[in-house]
Amino acid sequence: MKTFISLALLVLVHLSYAQDIEVQINPDKVTDNIYLLYGAGGNIGLFLGEDGAVMIDDQFAKMSEKIMYVVDSLSETPIRYLINTHWHGDHTGGNAYFAEEGATIVAHENVRERLSHEQIRPFGRSTEAAPEIAWPKLTYNDEMQIHINGESLQLIHHHNAHTDGDAFIYFPSYNVLHMGDCFFRNRFPFIDVQMGGSPDGLIEAVAGALMLCDEDTKIIPGHGILSDKQDLLDYHQMLKIMRDRVKAEIKKATAEDALDFASLTKGFEAWGEGFISGEKFVKTLYKAYSEE
Numbered sequence: 681m682k683t684f685i686s687l688a689l690l691v692l693v694h695l696s697y698a699q700d701i702e703v704q705i706n707p708d709k710v711t712d713n714i715y716l717l718y719g720a721g722g723n724i725g726l727f728l729g730e731d732g733a734v735m736i737d738d739q740f741a742k743m744s745e746k747i748m749y750v751v752d753s754l755s756e757t758p759i760r761y762l763i764n765t766h767w768h769g770d771h772t773g774g775n776a777y778f779a780e781e782g783a784t785i786v787a788h789e790n791v792r793e794r795l796s797h798e799q800i801r802p803f804g805r806s807t808e809a810a811p812e813i814a815w816p817k818l819t820y821n822d823e824m825q826i827h828i829n830g831e832s833l834q835l836i837h838h839h840n841a842h843t844d845g846d847a848f849i850y851f852p853s854y855n856v857l858h859m860g861d862c863f864f865r866n867r868f869p870f871i872d873v874q875m876g877g878s879p880d881g882l883i884e885a886v887a888g889a890l891m892l893c894d895e896d897t898k899i900i901p902g903h904g905i906l907s908d909k910q911d912l913l914d915y916h917q918m919l920k921i922m923r924d925r926v927k928a929e930i931k932k933a934t935a936e937d938a939l940d941f942a943s944l945t946k947g948f949e950a951w952g953e954g955f956i957s958g959e960k961f962v963k964t965l966y967k968a969y970s971e972e
């Protein structure tokens with residue numbers, strides 16, 4: 681029996697390891713010199729040019745070498761700047777690795793604040809402070825521009841949306857927008873209320889993004905495939921409808937355990953097939969608006 685258990689454990693360990701090493705980094709060409717890299721965690725944006733590469737987000741630490749391999753195969757220059765769209769580990773896990781490779785990390789000041797201190801998360805979990813090399817070295821509080829490769833990248837902060845340190849990165853000459861986790865394509869989003877996120881802030885941030893976009897804008901969501909303005913409009917519409925439905929329940933004084941998740945998510949069933957189910961999303965909204 682003992683042998684069987686150890687064998688079963690060995691197979692399990694091997695399987696989980698195999699799953700990790702099977703996740704590949706797949707580059708998708710957005711323009712001639714901008715790529716979207718899919719892998720495990722948030723979507724990476726990569727801007728290439730003779731002044732140096734700019735990378736937006738870096739997934740988990742275990743993906744760093746694979747990301748570096750793909751960047752090296754696409755870019756003739758090293759990564760000069762690494763922009764974090766927000767502090768979550770599936771977007772900043774590779775910070776230490778890429779900083780050691782010479783990249784300067786750029787982010788909103790709250791990203792540095794959260795990465796440099798232990799964070800207490802829901803359900804008694806906590807996230808330890810990252811090592812100092814992983815902290816952003818260049819921070820801003822509202823907007824910032826990086827002039828590189830003939831482009832003026834715009835870093836635009838929207839307060840209290842997905843977290844309290846979100847940035848959109850807009851490429852005006854190429855009409856490309858990376859939205860970080862303020863945009864989950866065709867999925868209910870995670871809103872990290874405990875870390876300064878808010879549903880109303882998210883709706884406002886998406887409205888701001890829509891003002892930047894036209895029919896030709898290529899939008900990189902935090903999670904999901906390359907999108908366009910119509911996808912973002914659908915997402916904005918979903919957020920507003922879900923807000924109104926949940927607020928109506930609060931107005932009727934419906935208790936949390938009496939919420940009818942199926943009817944509240946009617947028409948958006950497919951949006952709950954990702955990381956955040958319909959029930960989870962409704963509960964997040966209910967809690968956020970009940971506390972107002």
Ligand SMILES: [Zn+2]
Binds near residue numbers: 766768842861
């Ligand atoms: Zn996130």
